[in-house]
Amino acid sequence: MHFDLYTLGVIGAAIGIAISMSFTLLGLVLRGLPALRIWASAFWVVTAAAFAQGLDENGSLLSTVAGGGLIALANALMLMGIAIHLHYPLRWRWPLAVVGLFAANQLHAYLVPPSQTVSALMFGAYSVVWDVWMVWVLLWRAPRDMRNTCSFTALIFIVDAVFYLLRSVVVLFPQTFAHTPLDELLTTWNYLFGILSSFLLSTGFTLMLAERLTLDLRRLARTDGLTGLLNRSALIEAGTRLVDACRARGQACSVLMFDLDHFKSINDSWGHAAGDAVLGHFVGVIRGVGLVRDALFARYGGEEFVLVLPAVEPVQVGALAERMRAAVAAKPAVFDGRTINITTSIGGAAATDANFERLVSAADVALYRAKHLGRDQVAWSPGVERPG
CATH class of the missing domain: 1.20.1070 (Rhopdopsin 7-helix transmembrane proteins)
Known part of the structure; x- marks a missing residue:
């Protein structure tokens, strides 16, 4: 044709x-x-x-x-x-x-x-x-x-x-x-x-x-829709793989758990929009301090965040946690033209032979100890390796 x-x-x-x-x-x-x-x-x-x-x-x-x-x-x-x-x-x-x-x-x-x-x-x-x-x-x-x-x-x-x-x-x-x-x-x-x-x-x-x-x-x-970080389920999946890889190589893996101090009062006094702005500001401050390669930074829930640091010496992790705590306290959030002073409590845990679940649990215990001691400070779990 x-x-x-x-x-x-x-x-x-x-x-x-x-x-x-x-x-x-x-x-x-x-x-x-x-x-x-x-x-x-x-x-x-x-x-x-x-x-x-x-x-x-x-x-x-x-x-x-x-x-x-x-x-x-x-x-x-x-x-x-x-x-x-x-x-x-x-x-x-x-x-x-x-x-x-x-x-x-x-x-x-x-x-x-x-x-x-x-x-x-x-x-x-x-x-x-x-x-x-x-x-x-x-x-x-x-x-x-x-x-x-x-x-x-x-x-x-x-x-x-x-x-x-x-x-x-x-x-x-x-x-x-x-x-x-x-x-x-x-x-x-x-x-x-x-x-x-x-x-x-x-x-x-x-x-x-x-x-x-x-x-x-x-x-x-x-992904967490507000902060753009990994959400809790993604953190557990990726964190488990990361910690298991470090344990197989005999390398230390550290977990830092953050909690924004008195966050409920920020929501009550300033409104939830201000609370959202504070969460975003906090994430920016932590990232600004500097995260090592392959680090996992995630929102664990509410005003709690988790940072997984693979193959980093516990002494270095301790110094990094202190810098992050100080940076958060030194940089107030800004909302609607007004400043909101914020601080964070940090719980840390480090080990070469612990799984991800145990590290997170130990960091959580250390976090509550930091809050009990007066907030705006870093505490380490006594059950695993402690920096310094």
Whole structure:
């Protein structure tokens, strides 16, 4: 069955409209995914390009400049959507500069028509540049937990680049490849390949969105919504693994448990919004003192926090606890233009042979001893190793 360019353009436009509508409707539901809106715009632009090129086969201003420029713009939107989705800091000006360069080249081609060979080579070169750029971002800038879907999407761009490279080879060596099966295949699939690529890309982007949502949900299930720290269940899971690893290596592992002194009176006197601000301020102060690598800092519940310090000498942990206590006392929280003085009591425990549950229990006992002794101080559990 033979399809002329007009028919293929209509088919491509119909599929493009369906894909664009799907992404647009998804964007109305999933409002927290900015990449989704950008990809929806990209597919709308691809659809407009299909109309511009499919409705005019004569190389006019519409098909040459507008159609080609729209394709370049769609590539730029796809690239920026990928970068934003992966949190890669790519500035808009670089893709848009390439779009401008391509549009200027297309305008020159319209005013001074090059040979068919040169025109095909230029379009193929621009296509390969976009493909390689997107593959690089997908494979080398993707987080480890998103590699699977990014690799699938990158494969689509790799196939697209190979397709245009093969076309360029056929154009460069017409005597060798003219009327060969490769030449006929590339000619027959020239426009159909573009339609298939759009469909596969929509699938790849959808899988990337689904994976992002899944990871975000898992992260939310492990994170305290107010402070952004690990929550209690995530702390127990990660802390158990960390302490067991230290015990297997014969290294000391320490646990510090913090309690904000008189926190209930802050809520009663200032309101719960102030209490939330104080909790956030406290987390910032502790982080500002400096946490060692691989440390676990989590909200244990209410105004209680836990810090797990693996492979750190107890003497160093004792000094760190004192610095943290002093830093909290020296830096009042600010709420609604007024300062709120806060202090913290700290209970500590350190051991080389205790499990996570025992360390936390020992630190909890030490914490209550610090509060009983007058608060705003550090106490250590007598049942395990004590620094100094």
